[in-house]
Amino acid sequence: MEFRPTLSRDTGVNLTAADCEELLGSTFKFEGEPVSLQIHPGLFYCGLGEAVENQMPGFVLPNHLKVACYCYRQAAEVHNNPVGMCKLAALFLLRGVMEDPVQAIVWYQKAADVGDAPDKCVVMQIMTGDARAGVAMDQPRGFALLCEAAEVGYVQALFQVARCYLRGDGVEKDAARAVTCLLQLITRDDAATASVTTAQSLLAQCYATGEGVEADTVQAAVWCQRAADGGDANAIGMLPMIRTCTFCGTTPARKHCERCRKVRYCNSTCQAAHWNREMEPHKSYCRRTAEASQPEAGGGGGSSSSAQ
Numbered sequence: 001m002e003f004r005p006t007l008s009r010d011t012g013v014n015l016t017a018a019d020c021e022e023l024l025g026s027t028f029k030f031e032g033e034p035v036s037l038q039i040h041p042g043l044f045y046c047g048l049g050e051a052v053e054n055q056m057p058g059f060v061l062p063n064h065l066k067v068a069c070y071c072y073r074q075a076a077e078v079h080n081n082p083v084g085m086c087k088l089a090a091l092f093l094l095r096g097v098m099e100d101p102v103q104a105i106v107w108y109q110k111a112a113d114v115g116d117a118p119d120k121c122v123v124m125q126i127m128t129g130d131a132r133a134g135v136a137m138d139q140p141r142g143f144a145l146l147c148e149a150a151e152v153g154y155v156q157a158l159f160q161v162a163r164c165y166l167r168g169d170g171v172e173k174d175a176a177r178a179v180t181c182l183l184q185l186i187t188r189d190d191a192a193t194a195s196v197t198t199a200q201s202l203l204a205q206c207y208a209t210g211e212g213v214e215a216d217t218v219q220a221a222v223w224c225q226r227a228a229d230g231g232d233a234n235a236i237g238m239l240p241m242i243r244t245c246t247f248c249g250t251t252p253a254r255k256h257c258e259r260c261r262k263v264r265y266c267n268s269t270c271q272a273a274h275w276n277r278e279m280e281p282h283k284s285y286c287r288r289t290a291e292a293s294q295p296e297a298g299g300g301g302g303s304s305s306s307a308q
Contacts, residue, residue, distance in 0.1 A: 042075045049072045065091065073088060076088045089104040161181050166206075182206070197231060240252075
């Protein structure tokens with residue numbers, strides 16, 4: 001069957017509902033059931049667009065991508081269908097055809113907003129390359145688009161920006177800015193729970209390793225515990241390692257040095273031993289840290305502890 005749609009000035013193609021129904025009604029099924037234009041318009045246009053895009057038998061369309069785009073737009077814009085939104089976003093990745101990565105970000109985010117988050121963020125495709133989608137690796141470009149998305153309020157993009165700063169992907173490595181981005185995400189009221197827990201887990205790693213922030217096992221344990229409570233698998237696995245005694249390595253370490261709040265101990269004996277040990281005693285580090293963070297504070301004992 002040869003199917004030649006009428007081209008229009010506005011959309012590039014003009015399909016009548018009756019022709020679409022007759023053409024596709026007998027072939028397109030969703031989960032084994034025929035999909036009707038009247039009952040399932042969003043899915044119907046998605047199915048038609050996919051059939052046209054893949055040039056299924058029975059379709060002879062020289063401008064098939066324009067027709068597919070029209071179908072996906074009908075599903076996405078008119079019928080608010082998340083599958084159509086993702087399909088439309090994917091078309092915006094086709095280099096030399098209708099390439100517009102910013103629009104791809106917009107449609108992927110809209111799909112996520114209605115409950116159908118894509119498996120891959122379009123920006124990650126740009127940063128890592130995707131031969132199937134015709135996208136060459138371009139990390140700086142991908143990072144710039146992530147920043148644009150973050151600036152207009154896309155929370156997931158803010159997390160990706162933080163990871164780029166930590167890894168140096170597409171931008172000069174800057175762990176301190178990564179920590180700032182993570183803290184911004186965590187304190188946002190509109191951030192999804194999954195995004196927050198993932199950011200908390202990454203922030204805990206930064207505190208544990210001293211990357212972008214001064215190493216602080218207490219803060220690392222706090223953020224790791226919050227992420228673990230939220231169900232983050234990485235945090236659940238990392239928590240026992242963070243809650244180890246700085247002196248003997250025993251878990252759990254429930255006490256911390258109240259003066260510097262940087263290290264944890266399993267009991268007062270380990271704390272006192274670490275405070276006065278011959279090589280690199282904690283008292284020297286503790287006093288320097290406390291004085292640097294509170295220069296106006298007076299002296300005092302540094303071996304007090306608190307249970308957590």
